[in-house]
Amino acid sequence: MVIGIADCNNFYASCERVFNPALEGKPVVVLSNNDGCIVARSNESKALKIKMGEPIHHYKELVKSKGVHVLSSNYELYGDMSARIMRLLNRFVPVMEVYSIDEAFLDLTGFDDVVSRCHSLQRTLKAWTGIPISIGVGPNKTLAKVANRIAKQTPSMDGVLYLSELAQIQAALADFPCEDVWGIGYQFNQLLKRNNIKTALELTQVHDVWIQKHMTIDGLRLVDELRGNFRRDLDLSPSPKKSIGSAPSFGEAIPDLPTIQEALATHVARCAEKLRRQYSAANLITVFLHTNRFNPKVPQYFQTRTVSLPHASSATSELIQYADSVLQSIYQDGYHFKKVGVLLSGFVPDDFHQMALYTEQPDPRMKQLSNVMDQLNGKYGRDKVRLAIQGFKQNWKPKRQLLTKRYTTRIEDVIRAT
DNA sequence: TCTGGGGTCCTAGGACCC
DNA sequence: TCTGGGGTCCTAGGACCC
Numbered sequence A: 001m002v003i004g005i006a007d008c009n010n011f012y013a014s015c016e017r018v019f020n021p022a023l024e025g026k027p028v029v030v031l032s033n034n035d036g037c038i039v040a041r042s043n044e045s046k047a048l049k050i051k052m053g054e055p056i057h058h059y060k061e062l063v064k065s066k067g068v069h070v071l072s073s074n075y076e077l078y079g080d081m082s083a084r085i086m087r088l089l090n091r092f093v094p095v096m097e098v099y100s101i102d103e104a105f106l107d108l109t110g111f112d113d114v115v116s117r118c119h120s121l122q123r124t125l126k127a128w129t130g131i132p133i134s135i136g137v138g139p140n141k142t143l144a145k146v147a148n149r150i151a152k153q154t155p156s157m158d159g160v161l162y163l164s165e166l167a168q169i170q171a172a173l174a175d176f177p178c179e180d181v182w183g184i185g186y187q188f189n190q191l192l193k194r195n196n197i198k199t200a201l202e203l204t205q206v207h208d209v210w211i212q213k214h215m216t217i218d219g220l221r222l223v224d225e226l227r228g229n230f231r232r233d234l235d236l237s238p239s240p241k242k243s244i245g246s247a248p249s250f251g252e253a254i255p256d257l258p259t260i261q262e263a264l265a266t267h268v269a270r271c272a273e274k275l276r277r278q279y280s281a282a283n284l285i286t287v288f289l290h291t292n293r294f295n296p297k298v299p300q301y302f303q304t305r306t307v308s309l310p311h312a313s314s315a316t317s318e319l320i321q322y323a324d325s326v327l328q329s330i331y332q333d334g335y336h337f338k339k340v341g342v343l344l345s346g347f348v349p350d351d352f353h354q355m356a357l358y359t360e361q362p363d364p365r366m367k368q369l370s371n372v373m374d375q376l377n378g379k380y381g382r383d384k385v386r387l388a389i390q391g392f393k394q395n396w397k398p399k400r401q402l403l404t405k406r407y408t409t410r411i412e413d414v415i416r417a418t
Numbered sequence B, C: 001t002c003t004g005g006g007g008t009c010c011t012a013g014g015a016c017c018c
Helices: A011-019 A042-049 A057-066 A075-094 A114-129 A141-153 A168-174 A186-194 A202-203 A208-225 A258-277 A316-330 A366-379 A380-394 A404-417
Strands: A003-008 A028-031 A036-043 A071-072 A096-100 A101-108 A133-138 A160-161 A245-247 A249-252 A280-291 A302-313 A336-347
Touching: A003 A114, A003 A141, A011 A028, A011 A036, A028 A042, A036 A042, A036 A160, A071 A380, A075 A114, A075 A404, A096 A366, A101 A302, A114 A133, A133 A141, A141 A160, A141 A168, A160 A168, A168 A202, A186 A208, A208 A302, A245 A258, A258 A280, A258 A316, A280 A316, A302 A316, A316 A336, A316 A366, A380 A404
Parallel strands: A028 A071, A133 A160
Antiparallel strands: A003 A101, A003 A133, A028 A036, A096 A101, A245 A336, A249 A336, A280 A302, A280 A336
């Protein structure tokens, strides 16, 4: 496989520049919703050591002295721009996965002269949308991400790098810190540091068992991809969301219930709209209520409650009503709340719930299975069967599609071996 | 003083059902 | 009466991504 990742450079900042070319060449930062944190930076801002995610007030001096342009975010604009970019990419690369607002995985398998193809894609996008992109290419998603990062850091590459040969990959990984690997965040990096694993190359040499134990099955897949194996397919059709939530903070902490109720209703309405747009209805509703966790001086209160609805719903008024009753059940007097939020989940297709599909039916495989168990017990004796099962139970978890025959064979194998 | 918001997946244990 | 089996739902916590 040949997998690319196309990634827009400094996406929000670049979008702002498209609509205001005067910002070209100047340091730009874009802020989060209520203008709290920095969520995007132009290269010039990065050069000033302005960090991602930091509150803007940390940079008061710098903003003034260096003339940094500070902008509120405009997600509608970014969404539109993103859709244009994805459509355009798709014209040149038919098999792709839209991974985030500013990234897409591209299946470049079978393309010839991958590097120059990527360069021309880059030029086309820049010319037609004004947005600069970088493209990393490798045998799988993880290595494509690695390549992309290196391409961005190395000006001579002009934003494109294809890691193809094993030797080339290993050379790149030898200089690549673990913390920059896609899927390794702060906690895993600390863990690796404690075990003296610093580069991605070193990580590829760690035993699978250790990786899976400490970093779960996701970690194992990731490490396997660093080794050059293909473990994660492109996700070609965007699946409907599994949960939809909304929980912006209040500008100021709020003590009184009616104001909180009103805010919650607004959030629920927004979620319900999203829910209907994807033709889902929710079975579960979660409400949470927080005080300001950053202010240790005020008494803290943090409550979350999930309730299941009597029937799946996507109706705004109905959902608001349920959310409100949950809110009232967790609300407590005497606190100043900074955030109230809602999360809808447990989705079913919207018209599905109207059909009476929820008749309980016993699973026929149960009967089948107990017959098999009886037969085995009769044939080998209860103790042997039990021992055999214990032997492989830990390592082998049959999934949903239980195949009784396969299961029986496994048990018999183990008995024969012991 | 001020500190984002919206998502995903995995693990593990307990209650309960067939 | 106990054991063996698969399975769901729920909760809670922990990790990650952009």
